[in-house]
Amino acid sequence: MPLTPVDDPEVKSSEREYVWTLNFGPQHPATHTTLRLVLTLDGERVLDAVPHIGYLHSGFEKLGETLDFNQYVTIVDRMNYISPLANEIAWHHAVEKLLNIELTPRCKYLRTILAELMRLHDHLLNVGTTALDLGGFTAFLYAFQQREKIYDIVETASGQRFHTSYTRVGGVLFDVNNAWVDKVRAFVRGVPKTHDEVHRLLTKNRIFIERTRGIGYLSHDDAINFSATGPVARASGIERDLRKDEPYLAYADLDFDVVCAKSGDCYGRYLVRMQEILESLKIIEQAIENIPAGPVNIDVVSDMVLPAKPAVYRSIEGLIQHFEVIMPNRGYDVPREQVYAATESPNGELGFYIVGNAETRAYRVRTRPPSYIHFGMFPHMIRGHQLGDVAAVLGSINIIAAELDR
Amino acid sequence: MVDALELAARIGSPLTESTFRDNRRMDVAATHILPLLTTLKNDFGFNMLIDLTAVDYLEYEGARDRFGVVYLLLNVDSGERLILRTAVNLPEATLPTATGLWRGADWMEREVFDMFGIRFAGHPDLRRILMPDEFTEFPLRKDYPVKGRGERHNFPVITRAGS
Numbered sequence: 001m002p003l004t005p006v007d008d009p010e011v012k013s014s015e016r017e018y019v020w021t022l023n024f025g026p027q028h029p030a031t032h033t034t035l036r037l038v039l040t041l042d043g044e045r046v047l048d049a050v051p052h053i054g055y056l057h058s059g060f061e062k063l064g065e066t067l068d069f070n071q072y073v074t075i076v077d078r079m080n081y082i083s084p085l086a087n088e089i090a091w092h093h094a095v096e097k098l099l100n101i102e103l104t105p106r107c108k109y110l111r112t113i114l115a116e117l118m119r120l121h122d123h124l125l126n127v128g129t130t131a132l133d134l135g136g137f138t139a140f141l142y143a144f145q146q147r148e149k150i151y152d153i154v155e156t157a158s159g160q161r162f163h164t165s166y167t168r169v170g171g172v173l174f175d176v177n178n179a180w181v182d183k184v185r186a187f188v189r190g191v192p193k194t195h196d197e198v199h200r201l202l203t204k205n206r207i208f209i210e211r212t213r214g215i216g217y218l219s220h221d222d223a224i225n226f227s228a229t230g231p232v233a234r235a236s237g238i239e240r241d242l243r244k245d246e247p248y249l250a251y252a253d254l255d256f257d258v259v260c261a262k263s264g265d266c267y268g269r270y271l272v273r274m275q276e277i278l279e280s281l282k283i284i285e286q287a288i289e290n291i292p293a294g295p296v297n298i299d300v301v302s303d304m305v306l307p308a309k310p311a312v313y314r315s316i317e318g319l320i321q322h323f324e325v326i327m328p329n330r331g332y333d334v335p336r337e338q339v340y341a342a343t344e345s346p347n348g349e350l351g352f353y354i355v356g357n358a359e360t361r362a363y364r365v366r367t368r369p370p371s372y373i374h375f376g377m378f379p380h381m382i383r384g385h386q387l388g389d390v391a392a393v394l395g396s397i398n399i400i401a402a403e404l405d406r
Numbered sequence: 407m408v409d410a411l412e413l414a415a416r417i418g419s420p421l422t423e424s425t426f427r428d429n430r431r432m433d434v435a436a437t438h439i440l441p442l443l444t445t446l447k448n449d450f451g452f453n454m455l456i457d458l459t460a461v462d463y464l465e466y467e468g469a470r471d472r473f474g475v476v477y478l479l480l481n482v483d484s485g486e487r488l489i490l491r492t493a494v495n496l497p498e499a500t501l502p503t504a505t506g507l508w509r510g511a512d513w514m515e516r517e518v519f520d521m522f523g524i525r526f527a528g529h530p531d532l533r534r535i536l537m538p539d540e541f542t543e544f545p546l547r548k549d550y551p552v553k554g555r556g557e558r559h560n561f562p563v564i565t566r567a568g569s
Binding site for chain 1: 467509513
Protein backbone atom coordinates (compact mmCIF):
# COMPACT_ATOMS: atom_id res chain seq x y z
CA MET A 1 0.00 0.00 0.00
CA PRO A 2 1.38 3.47 -0.90
CA LEU A 3 2.17 5.89 1.87
CA THR A 4 -0.81 8.16 1.15
CA PRO A 5 -3.28 5.76 -0.41
CA VAL A 6 -6.03 8.26 -1.20
CA ASP A 7 -3.81 10.09 -3.65
CA ASP A 8 -3.13 6.94 -5.63
CA PRO A 9 -5.48 6.76 -8.63
CA GLU A 10 -4.87 3.03 -8.85
CA VAL A 11 -6.83 2.44 -5.67
CA LYS A 12 -10.49 2.10 -6.56
CA SER A 13 -13.04 3.54 -4.22
CA SER A 14 -14.50 0.12 -3.45
CA GLU A 15 -11.09 -1.00 -2.22
CA ARG A 16 -10.70 1.88 0.17
CA GLU A 17 -11.46 -0.19 3.21
CA TYR A 18 -9.20 1.95 5.37
CA VAL A 19 -11.62 4.85 4.92
CA TRP A 20 -13.97 5.08 7.84
CA THR A 21 -16.90 7.23 8.81
CA LEU A 22 -17.17 9.21 12.00
CA ASN A 23 -20.33 10.79 13.30
CA PHE A 24 -19.46 14.14 14.88
CA GLY A 25 -22.32 15.58 16.93
CA PRO A 26 -25.16 16.49 17.23
CA GLN A 27 -24.13 16.51 20.90
CA HIS A 28 -20.44 17.24 20.97
CA PRO A 29 -18.56 19.71 23.18
CA ALA A 30 -16.77 21.29 20.21
CA THR A 31 -19.97 22.00 18.27
CA HIS A 32 -21.23 24.04 21.25
CA THR A 33 -24.73 23.66 19.88
CA THR A 34 -26.58 20.95 18.01
CA LEU A 35 -25.13 20.33 14.60
CA ARG A 36 -23.97 17.10 13.12
CA LEU A 37 -21.15 16.27 10.75
CA VAL A 38 -20.57 12.96 9.05
CA LEU A 39 -16.85 12.83 8.45
CA THR A 40 -15.13 10.45 6.06
CA LEU A 41 -11.67 9.79 7.44
CA ASP A 42 -8.48 8.24 6.21
CA GLY A 43 -6.71 7.72 9.50
CA GLU A 44 -6.97 11.19 10.97
CA ARG A 45 -7.25 12.98 7.65
CA VAL A 46 -10.67 14.30 6.71
CA LEU A 47 -11.54 13.28 3.16
CA ASP A 48 -15.03 14.69 3.21
CA ALA A 49 -17.53 16.19 5.59
CA VAL A 50 -21.29 16.19 5.17
CA PRO A 51 -23.09 18.57 7.52
CA HIS A 52 -26.55 17.57 8.69
CA ILE A 53 -28.42 20.50 10.13
CA GLY A 54 -31.93 21.32 11.20
CA TYR A 55 -31.91 19.99 14.76
CA LEU A 56 -32.88 23.41 16.07
CA HIS A 57 -35.24 24.37 13.27
CA SER A 58 -38.17 26.13 14.91
CA GLY A 59 -39.92 27.82 12.01
CA PHE A 60 -38.81 31.36 12.89
CA GLU A 61 -39.59 32.64 9.40
CA LYS A 62 -43.09 31.16 9.55
CA LEU A 63 -43.64 32.80 12.94
CA GLY A 64 -42.60 36.11 11.41
CA GLU A 65 -45.71 35.93 9.24
CA THR A 66 -47.99 35.77 12.29
CA LEU A 67 -46.36 38.21 14.72
CA ASP A 68 -46.36 41.96 14.22
CA PHE A 69 -43.25 44.08 13.77
CA ASN A 70 -42.79 44.66 17.49
CA GLN A 71 -43.67 41.14 18.60
CA TYR A 72 -41.27 39.44 16.20
CA VAL A 73 -38.32 41.05 17.95
CA THR A 74 -38.67 38.39 20.66
CA ILE A 75 -38.04 35.75 17.99
CA VAL A 76 -35.12 37.42 16.21
CA ASP A 77 -33.12 37.80 19.40
CA ARG A 78 -33.28 34.05 19.78
CA MET A 79 -31.58 33.55 16.42
CA ASN A 80 -27.99 34.48 17.12
CA TYR A 81 -28.19 34.39 20.89
CA ILE A 82 -24.51 35.29 21.19
CA SER A 83 -25.36 38.80 20.03
CA PRO A 84 -29.13 39.14 20.50
CA LEU A 85 -29.26 42.92 20.27
CA ALA A 86 -27.47 42.88 16.92
CA ASN A 87 -30.36 40.83 15.51
CA GLU A 88 -32.94 43.16 17.00
CA ILE A 89 -31.20 46.17 15.51
CA ALA A 90 -30.99 44.44 12.12
CA TRP A 91 -34.67 43.49 12.25
CA HIS A 92 -35.95 46.92 13.16
CA HIS A 93 -33.51 48.50 10.72
CA ALA A 94 -35.29 46.59 7.96
CA VAL A 95 -38.76 47.38 9.30
CA GLU A 96 -37.93 51.07 9.57
CA LYS A 97 -36.70 51.03 5.99
CA LEU A 98 -39.98 49.46 4.89
CA LEU A 99 -42.03 52.00 6.85
CA ASN A 100 -39.68 54.87 5.95
CA ILE A 101 -38.95 55.91 9.55
CA GLU A 102 -35.99 58.14 10.37
CA LEU A 103 -34.72 57.53 13.90
CA THR A 104 -33.84 60.26 16.36
CA PRO A 105 -30.11 61.05 16.73
CA ARG A 106 -30.09 59.76 20.32
CA CYS A 107 -31.58 56.44 19.26
CA LYS A 108 -29.04 56.09 16.44
CA TYR A 109 -26.16 56.55 18.85
CA LEU A 110 -27.71 54.30 21.47
CA ARG A 111 -28.24 51.52 18.95
CA THR A 112 -24.72 51.99 17.62
CA ILE A 113 -23.27 51.56 21.10
CA LEU A 114 -25.38 48.48 21.71
CA ALA A 115 -24.48 46.98 18.34
CA GLU A 116 -20.79 47.42 19.09
CA LEU A 117 -21.18 45.99 22.58
CA MET A 118 -22.71 42.96 20.89
CA ARG A 119 -19.73 42.75 18.55
CA LEU A 120 -17.44 42.65 21.60
CA HIS A 121 -19.76 40.09 23.15
CA ASP A 122 -19.57 37.86 20.10
CA HIS A 123 -15.87 38.23 19.39
CA LEU A 124 -14.88 37.68 23.03
CA LEU A 125 -16.90 34.49 23.08
CA ASN A 126 -15.60 33.35 19.74
CA VAL A 127 -11.94 33.95 20.55
CA GLY A 128 -12.41 32.39 23.99
CA THR A 129 -14.21 29.25 22.89
CA THR A 130 -11.96 28.67 19.88
CA ALA A 131 -9.02 28.69 22.29
CA LEU A 132 -10.98 26.44 24.64
CA ASP A 133 -11.62 23.88 21.91
CA LEU A 134 -7.94 23.92 21.05
CA GLY A 135 -6.96 23.30 24.64
CA GLY A 136 -6.35 26.83 25.91
CA PHE A 137 -8.69 27.14 28.84
CA THR A 138 -7.35 30.36 30.38
CA ALA A 139 -8.13 32.75 27.55
CA PHE A 140 -11.73 31.56 27.65
CA LEU A 141 -12.07 32.56 31.30
CA TYR A 142 -10.56 36.01 30.73
CA ALA A 143 -12.91 36.63 27.82
CA PHE A 144 -15.98 35.49 29.71
CA GLN A 145 -15.25 37.75 32.64
CA GLN A 146 -15.76 40.76 30.34
CA ARG A 147 -18.83 39.27 28.68
CA GLU A 148 -20.44 39.13 32.11
CA LYS A 149 -20.07 42.91 32.34
CA ILE A 150 -21.79 43.35 28.97
CA TYR A 151 -24.70 41.31 30.31
CA ASP A 152 -24.87 43.74 33.23
CA ILE A 153 -24.89 46.75 30.90
CA VAL A 154 -27.61 45.26 28.75
CA GLU A 155 -29.62 44.37 31.84
CA THR A 156 -29.40 47.94 33.10
CA ALA A 157 -30.76 49.22 29.80
CA SER A 158 -33.47 46.67 29.08
CA GLY A 159 -34.15 44.71 32.28
CA GLN A 160 -33.06 41.49 30.61
CA ARG A 161 -29.65 39.89 30.44
CA PHE A 162 -30.01 37.58 27.51
CA HIS A 163 -33.07 37.87 25.30
CA THR A 164 -33.46 41.58 25.66
CA SER A 165 -36.21 42.41 23.12
CA TYR A 166 -35.06 45.97 23.59
CA THR A 167 -35.65 47.71 20.26
CA ARG A 168 -39.02 48.89 19.04
CA VAL A 169 -40.21 50.25 15.71
CA GLY A 170 -38.94 53.84 15.78
CA GLY A 171 -36.94 53.59 18.97
CA VAL A 172 -36.21 51.45 21.98
CA LEU A 173 -38.12 50.17 24.99
CA PHE A 174 -36.67 52.57 27.59
CA ASP A 175 -34.22 55.40 27.36
CA VAL A 176 -30.92 54.97 29.18
CA ASN A 177 -29.73 57.18 32.03
CA ASN A 178 -26.39 58.58 33.17
CA ALA A 179 -25.70 55.62 35.41
CA TRP A 180 -25.80 53.43 32.32
CA VAL A 181 -23.44 55.74 30.48
CA ASP A 182 -20.99 55.54 33.41
CA LYS A 183 -21.27 51.78 33.38
CA VAL A 184 -20.35 51.65 29.70
CA ARG A 185 -17.44 54.04 30.30
CA ALA A 186 -16.10 51.84 33.10
CA PHE A 187 -16.47 48.76 30.93
CA VAL A 188 -14.64 50.35 27.99
CA ARG A 189 -11.73 51.20 30.29
CA GLY A 190 -11.48 47.57 31.41
CA VAL A 191 -11.50 45.79 28.05
CA PRO A 192 -8.02 46.69 26.74
CA LYS A 193 -6.46 44.91 29.72
CA THR A 194 -8.43 41.73 28.98
CA HIS A 195 -7.65 42.07 25.29
CA ASP A 196 -3.99 42.30 26.13
CA GLU A 197 -4.19 39.26 28.39
CA VAL A 198 -5.89 37.17 25.71
CA HIS A 199 -3.45 38.51 23.14
CA ARG A 200 -0.44 37.50 25.25
CA LEU A 201 -1.93 34.08 25.90
CA LEU A 202 -2.74 33.22 22.29
CA THR A 203 -1.27 35.37 19.54
CA LYS A 204 2.30 34.16 19.92
CA ASN A 205 1.44 30.87 21.54
CA ARG A 206 3.17 28.19 19.49
CA ILE A 207 0.51 25.54 20.10
CA PHE A 208 -2.29 27.91 19.16
CA ILE A 209 -0.48 29.07 16.02
CA GLU A 210 0.24 25.53 14.88
CA ARG A 211 -3.36 24.55 15.42
CA THR A 212 -4.71 27.50 13.43
CA ARG A 213 -2.19 28.77 10.88
CA GLY A 214 -2.86 27.35 7.42
CA ILE A 215 -5.95 25.53 8.67
CA GLY A 216 -9.33 26.04 7.02
CA TYR A 217 -7.93 28.12 4.18
CA LEU A 218 -10.42 30.16 2.19
CA SER A 219 -9.04 32.08 -0.77
CA HIS A 220 -10.24 35.55 -1.77
CA ASP A 221 -12.11 34.23 -4.83
CA ASP A 222 -13.62 31.31 -2.96
CA ALA A 223 -14.84 33.63 -0.22
CA ILE A 224 -16.72 35.68 -2.84
CA ASN A 225 -17.99 32.58 -4.61
CA PHE A 226 -19.30 31.10 -1.34
CA SER A 227 -20.99 34.41 -0.34
CA ALA A 228 -18.80 34.89 2.73
CA THR A 229 -19.27 38.14 4.65
CA GLY A 230 -18.08 39.64 7.90
CA PRO A 231 -14.85 38.59 9.63
CA VAL A 232 -14.63 35.41 7.53
CA ALA A 233 -14.57 37.44 4.31
CA ARG A 234 -12.31 40.13 5.73
CA ALA A 235 -9.78 37.51 6.84
CA SER A 236 -9.65 36.41 3.19
CA GLY A 237 -8.82 39.92 2.04
CA ILE A 238 -12.25 41.21 1.03
CA GLU A 239 -12.33 44.83 2.12
CA ARG A 240 -15.99 45.07 2.82
CA ASP A 241 -17.80 46.27 5.91
CA LEU A 242 -21.37 47.52 5.72
CA ARG A 243 -20.61 50.01 8.49
CA LYS A 244 -18.29 51.77 6.04
CA ASP A 245 -19.76 50.84 2.66
CA GLU A 246 -23.42 51.45 3.41
CA PRO A 247 -23.35 53.48 6.63
CA TYR A 248 -26.42 53.09 8.79
CA LEU A 249 -27.20 54.30 12.34
CA ALA A 250 -24.43 56.67 13.48
CA TYR A 251 -21.47 54.92 11.83
CA ALA A 252 -20.96 57.69 9.28
CA ASP A 253 -20.07 60.12 12.12
CA LEU A 254 -17.59 57.85 13.84
CA ASP A 255 -13.97 57.16 13.15
CA PHE A 256 -12.88 53.54 12.87
CA ASP A 257 -10.96 51.25 10.57
CA VAL A 258 -12.00 48.12 8.71
CA VAL A 259 -9.79 45.21 9.74
CA CYS A 260 -8.62 42.83 7.05
CA ALA A 261 -6.18 39.96 6.77
CA LYS A 262 -4.81 38.19 3.74
CA SER A 263 -4.05 34.75 5.09
CA GLY A 264 -7.64 33.41 4.91
CA ASP A 265 -6.98 30.75 7.55
CA CYS A 266 -8.22 30.23 11.11
CA TYR A 267 -5.36 32.29 12.49
CA GLY A 268 -6.26 35.19 10.19
CA ARG A 269 -9.86 35.09 11.33
CA TYR A 270 -8.69 35.08 14.94
CA LEU A 271 -6.49 38.13 14.30
CA VAL A 272 -9.30 39.98 12.51
CA ARG A 273 -11.65 39.38 15.43
CA MET A 274 -9.05 40.46 17.98
CA GLN A 275 -8.40 43.70 16.13
CA GLU A 276 -12.13 44.32 15.63
CA ILE A 277 -12.51 44.24 19.40
CA LEU A 278 -10.22 47.28 19.60
CA GLU A 279 -12.04 49.02 16.72
CA SER A 280 -15.38 48.44 18.45
CA LEU A 281 -13.97 49.96 21.61
CA LYS A 282 -12.96 53.01 19.59
CA ILE A 283 -16.51 53.33 18.26
CA ILE A 284 -18.08 52.94 21.69
CA GLU A 285 -15.69 55.49 23.22
CA GLN A 286 -16.60 58.10 20.63
CA ALA A 287 -20.31 57.35 20.65
CA ILE A 288 -20.73 57.32 24.42
CA GLU A 289 -19.07 60.73 24.78
CA ASN A 290 -21.14 62.25 21.98
CA ILE A 291 -24.50 60.67 22.66
CA PRO A 292 -27.02 63.42 21.84
CA ALA A 293 -29.67 64.56 24.28
CA GLY A 294 -33.31 64.65 23.31
CA PRO A 295 -35.98 62.03 22.80
CA VAL A 296 -34.95 58.47 22.10
CA ASN A 297 -38.12 57.50 20.29
CA ILE A 298 -39.55 59.19 17.23
CA ASP A 299 -42.42 61.57 17.75
CA VAL A 300 -45.68 59.97 18.85
CA VAL A 301 -47.54 62.14 16.32
CA SER A 302 -46.20 59.95 13.52
CA ASP A 303 -48.49 57.12 14.74
CA MET A 304 -45.61 54.70 14.37
CA VAL A 305 -44.14 54.27 17.81
CA LEU A 306 -45.38 52.88 21.10
CA PRO A 307 -45.68 55.71 23.64
CA ALA A 308 -43.80 55.59 26.95
CA LYS A 309 -45.59 53.69 29.70
CA PRO A 310 -46.19 56.75 31.97
CA ALA A 311 -47.89 58.48 29.05
CA VAL A 312 -50.12 55.44 28.48
CA TYR A 313 -51.26 55.35 32.10
CA ARG A 314 -51.54 59.08 32.79
CA SER A 315 -52.80 60.71 29.59
CA ILE A 316 -55.62 60.03 27.20
CA GLU A 317 -53.43 60.83 24.16
CA GLY A 318 -50.90 58.25 25.23
CA LEU A 319 -53.60 55.64 25.77
CA ILE A 320 -55.13 56.32 22.36
CA GLN A 321 -51.72 56.08 20.70
CA HIS A 322 -51.00 52.80 22.46
CA PHE A 323 -54.37 51.45 21.29
CA GLU A 324 -53.74 52.62 17.73
CA VAL A 325 -50.42 50.81 17.50
CA ILE A 326 -51.38 47.63 19.33
CA MET A 327 -54.80 46.84 17.82
CA PRO A 328 -54.46 44.51 14.85
CA ASN A 329 -57.02 46.38 12.71
CA ARG A 330 -55.16 49.68 13.11
CA GLY A 331 -51.42 49.93 13.53
CA TYR A 332 -48.82 50.90 10.98
CA ASP A 333 -49.30 52.18 7.50
CA VAL A 334 -47.42 49.42 5.71
CA PRO A 335 -46.77 49.73 1.97
CA ARG A 336 -47.45 46.79 -0.34
CA GLU A 337 -43.78 46.53 -1.14
CA GLN A 338 -40.68 44.46 -0.60
CA VAL A 339 -37.48 45.63 0.95
CA TYR A 340 -34.07 44.21 1.79
CA ALA A 341 -31.98 45.88 4.46
CA ALA A 342 -28.79 44.57 5.97
CA THR A 343 -26.52 45.42 8.86
CA GLU A 344 -23.01 44.31 9.68
CA SER A 345 -23.64 41.87 12.49
CA PRO A 346 -20.63 40.44 14.37
CA ASN A 347 -20.86 37.33 12.22
CA GLY A 348 -21.34 38.94 8.83
CA GLU A 349 -24.07 40.51 6.80
CA LEU A 350 -27.35 39.99 8.63
CA GLY A 351 -30.19 41.11 6.43
CA PHE A 352 -33.94 40.84 6.37
CA TYR A 353 -36.05 40.64 3.25
CA ILE A 354 -39.54 41.78 4.19
CA VAL A 355 -42.65 41.61 2.04
CA GLY A 356 -45.32 44.01 3.28
CA ASN A 357 -49.00 43.47 2.53
CA ALA A 358 -50.72 46.48 4.14
CA GLU A 359 -50.87 44.58 7.44
CA THR A 360 -49.07 45.29 10.69
CA ARG A 361 -47.18 42.05 10.26
CA ALA A 362 -44.91 40.96 7.46
CA TYR A 363 -46.36 38.84 4.68
CA ARG A 364 -43.03 37.09 4.37
CA VAL A 365 -39.85 37.69 6.29
CA ARG A 366 -36.60 36.15 5.17
CA THR A 367 -33.50 36.28 7.34
CA ARG A 368 -30.15 36.21 5.60
CA PRO A 369 -28.34 34.23 8.29
CA PRO A 370 -24.53 34.51 8.11
CA SER A 371 -24.06 31.28 10.10
CA TYR A 372 -26.07 29.28 7.57
CA ILE A 373 -24.17 30.65 4.62
CA HIS A 374 -20.79 30.20 6.30
CA PHE A 375 -21.53 26.65 7.34
CA GLY A 376 -22.21 25.76 3.70
CA MET A 377 -18.52 26.26 2.97
CA PHE A 378 -17.36 24.10 5.88
CA PRO A 379 -16.75 20.90 3.81
CA HIS A 380 -14.62 22.94 1.41
CA MET A 381 -12.55 24.34 4.27
CA ILE A 382 -11.95 21.11 6.21
CA ARG A 383 -11.06 18.75 3.34
CA GLY A 384 -7.50 17.48 3.68
CA HIS A 385 -7.05 18.59 7.27
CA GLN A 386 -6.90 16.47 10.41
CA LEU A 387 -9.79 15.41 12.58
CA GLY A 388 -8.56 17.71 15.36
CA ASP A 389 -8.82 20.69 13.01
CA VAL A 390 -12.60 20.32 12.79
CA ALA A 391 -12.89 22.15 16.11
CA ALA A 392 -10.57 24.93 14.93
CA VAL A 393 -12.48 25.52 11.70
CA LEU A 394 -15.90 25.29 13.36
CA GLY A 395 -14.78 27.80 15.94
CA SER A 396 -13.30 30.20 13.42
CA ILE A 397 -16.45 30.51 11.31
CA ASN A 398 -18.51 30.94 14.48
CA ILE A 399 -21.51 28.74 13.84
CA ILE A 400 -24.49 29.55 16.03
CA ALA A 401 -26.94 26.71 15.50
CA ALA A 402 -30.01 28.71 16.48
CA GLU A 403 -29.30 31.08 13.62
CA LEU A 404 -28.16 28.25 11.36
CA ASP A 405 -31.48 26.43 11.65
CA ARG A 406 -33.85 29.21 12.65
CA MET B 407 -24.90 51.39 -12.45
CA VAL B 408 -25.99 48.61 -14.70
CA ASP B 409 -28.46 49.67 -17.38
CA ALA B 410 -31.69 47.68 -17.62
CA LEU B 411 -32.18 48.30 -21.34
CA GLU B 412 -28.70 47.10 -22.17
CA LEU B 413 -29.24 43.99 -20.06
CA ALA B 414 -32.58 43.29 -21.69
CA ALA B 415 -30.96 43.52 -25.12
CA ARG B 416 -28.18 41.14 -24.03
CA ILE B 417 -30.48 38.40 -22.82
CA GLY B 418 -33.19 39.04 -25.41
CA SER B 419 -36.03 39.38 -22.96
CA PRO B 420 -37.77 42.42 -21.45
CA LEU B 421 -36.89 43.46 -17.89
CA THR B 422 -39.12 45.49 -15.62
CA GLU B 423 -37.08 47.81 -13.47
CA SER B 424 -38.33 49.35 -10.23
CA THR B 425 -36.90 51.05 -7.18
CA PHE B 426 -38.14 51.09 -3.61
CA ARG B 427 -36.17 53.03 -0.99
CA ASP B 428 -32.62 52.24 -2.10
CA ASN B 429 -33.41 48.77 -3.43
CA ARG B 430 -33.07 48.47 -7.19
CA ARG B 431 -35.06 45.55 -8.56
CA MET B 432 -35.49 43.88 -11.93
CA ASP B 433 -38.23 41.43 -12.76
CA VAL B 434 -37.44 38.81 -15.36
CA ALA B 435 -39.17 35.79 -16.86
CA ALA B 436 -38.15 32.47 -15.33
CA THR B 437 -36.88 31.23 -18.70
CA HIS B 438 -34.29 34.01 -18.83
CA ILE B 439 -33.08 34.03 -15.24
CA LEU B 440 -29.97 31.93 -15.83
CA PRO B 441 -28.71 33.94 -18.85
CA LEU B 442 -29.33 37.11 -16.85
CA LEU B 443 -27.42 35.85 -13.81
CA THR B 444 -24.57 34.67 -16.04
CA THR B 445 -24.37 38.03 -17.84
CA LEU B 446 -24.46 39.96 -14.59
CA LYS B 447 -21.78 37.83 -13.03
CA ASN B 448 -19.40 37.61 -15.97
CA ASP B 449 -19.80 41.02 -17.60
CA PHE B 450 -21.08 43.39 -14.93
CA GLY B 451 -19.06 42.26 -11.93
CA PHE B 452 -21.92 41.05 -9.72
CA ASN B 453 -19.68 38.40 -8.26
CA MET B 454 -21.46 37.64 -5.00
CA LEU B 455 -24.85 36.05 -4.48
CA ILE B 456 -25.88 37.57 -1.17
CA ASP B 457 -29.05 35.58 -0.80
CA LEU B 458 -31.59 33.53 -2.68
CA THR B 459 -35.08 33.21 -1.31
CA ALA B 460 -38.71 32.79 -2.30
CA VAL B 461 -42.10 34.25 -1.50
CA ASP B 462 -45.42 32.41 -1.71
CA TYR B 463 -47.98 34.84 -3.15
CA LEU B 464 -51.01 32.59 -2.55
CA GLU B 465 -52.75 35.11 -0.25
CA TYR B 466 -51.16 38.25 -1.65
CA GLU B 467 -53.70 40.65 -3.09
CA GLY B 468 -53.38 41.13 -6.84
CA ALA B 469 -50.65 38.55 -7.31
CA ARG B 470 -50.69 36.59 -10.57
CA ASP B 471 -48.00 34.02 -9.90
CA ARG B 472 -47.78 31.54 -7.08
CA PHE B 473 -44.13 31.91 -6.14
CA GLY B 474 -41.65 34.70 -6.48
CA VAL B 475 -37.98 33.78 -6.34
CA VAL B 476 -35.61 36.54 -5.30
CA TYR B 477 -31.87 36.77 -6.03
CA LEU B 478 -29.90 39.38 -4.13
CA LEU B 479 -26.69 40.21 -5.97
CA LEU B 480 -23.72 42.28 -4.92
CA ASN B 481 -20.78 43.69 -6.81
CA VAL B 482 -18.07 43.34 -4.18
CA ASP B 483 -15.72 45.84 -5.82
CA SER B 484 -18.15 48.70 -6.40
CA GLY B 485 -20.64 47.85 -3.64
CA GLU B 486 -23.57 48.00 -6.07
CA ARG B 487 -26.54 45.85 -5.17
CA LEU B 488 -29.21 44.45 -7.45
CA ILE B 489 -32.31 42.41 -6.69
CA LEU B 490 -33.63 40.05 -9.35
CA ARG B 491 -37.11 38.66 -9.09
CA THR B 492 -38.72 35.96 -11.11
CA ALA B 493 -41.90 33.92 -10.81
CA VAL B 494 -42.68 30.23 -10.97
CA ASN B 495 -45.97 28.37 -10.78
CA LEU B 496 -47.18 24.95 -9.74
CA PRO B 497 -47.16 22.16 -10.70
CA GLU B 498 -43.64 22.31 -12.17
CA ALA B 499 -42.18 25.20 -10.12
CA THR B 500 -38.72 24.58 -11.49
CA LEU B 501 -35.85 26.98 -12.08
CA PRO B 502 -32.35 26.33 -13.41
CA THR B 503 -29.78 26.09 -10.67
CA ALA B 504 -27.29 28.87 -9.98
CA THR B 505 -24.75 26.51 -8.38
CA GLY B 506 -22.71 26.58 -11.58
CA LEU B 507 -22.15 30.29 -11.06
CA TRP B 508 -21.91 30.46 -7.28
CA ARG B 509 -21.11 27.56 -5.01
CA GLY B 510 -22.79 29.54 -2.25
CA ALA B 511 -26.10 28.96 -4.03
CA ASP B 512 -25.99 25.29 -3.04
CA TRP B 513 -27.48 25.58 0.45
CA MET B 514 -29.68 28.55 -0.42
CA GLU B 515 -31.41 26.54 -3.16
CA ARG B 516 -31.72 23.56 -0.88
CA GLU B 517 -33.48 25.72 1.68
CA VAL B 518 -35.89 27.15 -0.91
CA PHE B 519 -36.63 23.61 -2.07
CA ASP B 520 -37.12 22.44 1.50
CA MET B 521 -39.43 25.28 2.48
CA PHE B 522 -41.36 25.95 -0.75
CA GLY B 523 -40.93 22.87 -2.92
CA ILE B 524 -39.41 24.86 -5.78
CA ARG B 525 -37.02 22.60 -7.67
CA PHE B 526 -33.72 23.69 -9.12
CA ALA B 527 -32.85 21.71 -12.22
CA GLY B 528 -29.24 20.63 -12.31
CA HIS B 529 -28.57 21.12 -8.59
CA PRO B 530 -25.97 18.55 -7.51
CA ASP B 531 -27.60 17.56 -4.23
CA LEU B 532 -31.18 18.79 -3.93
CA ARG B 533 -32.24 17.28 -0.60
CA ARG B 534 -34.14 18.68 2.35
CA ILE B 535 -31.82 20.61 4.60
CA LEU B 536 -33.69 21.92 7.64
CA MET B 537 -36.67 19.58 7.77
CA PRO B 538 -36.23 15.83 8.27
CA ASP B 539 -35.88 13.73 5.11
CA GLU B 540 -39.17 11.91 5.72
CA PHE B 541 -41.12 15.18 5.87
CA THR B 542 -43.52 15.44 2.93
CA GLU B 543 -44.84 19.02 3.00
CA PHE B 544 -43.34 22.44 2.39
CA PRO B 545 -43.73 24.49 5.56
CA LEU B 546 -43.33 28.05 4.29
CA ARG B 547 -46.10 27.71 1.74
CA LYS B 548 -49.09 29.78 2.73
CA ASP B 549 -51.47 26.80 2.63
CA TYR B 550 -49.43 25.07 5.33
CA PRO B 551 -50.68 26.00 8.81
CA VAL B 552 -48.36 27.61 11.37
CA LYS B 553 -49.18 24.88 13.87
CA GLY B 554 -48.26 22.16 11.40
CA ARG B 555 -50.39 19.16 10.53
CA GLY B 556 -49.49 17.00 13.48
CA GLU B 557 -46.29 15.59 11.97
CA ARG B 558 -44.46 15.99 15.24
CA HIS B 559 -46.93 13.75 17.04
CA ASN B 560 -46.47 10.98 14.51
CA PHE B 561 -42.74 10.62 14.93
CA PRO B 562 -41.90 7.16 16.28
CA VAL B 563 -40.84 7.32 19.90
CA ILE B 564 -37.56 5.54 20.47
CA THR B 565 -37.40 4.21 23.98
CA ARG B 566 -34.27 3.05 25.75
CA ALA B 567 -35.60 -0.48 25.94
CA GLY B 568 -36.63 -0.63 22.30
CA SER B 569 -33.47 0.83 20.80
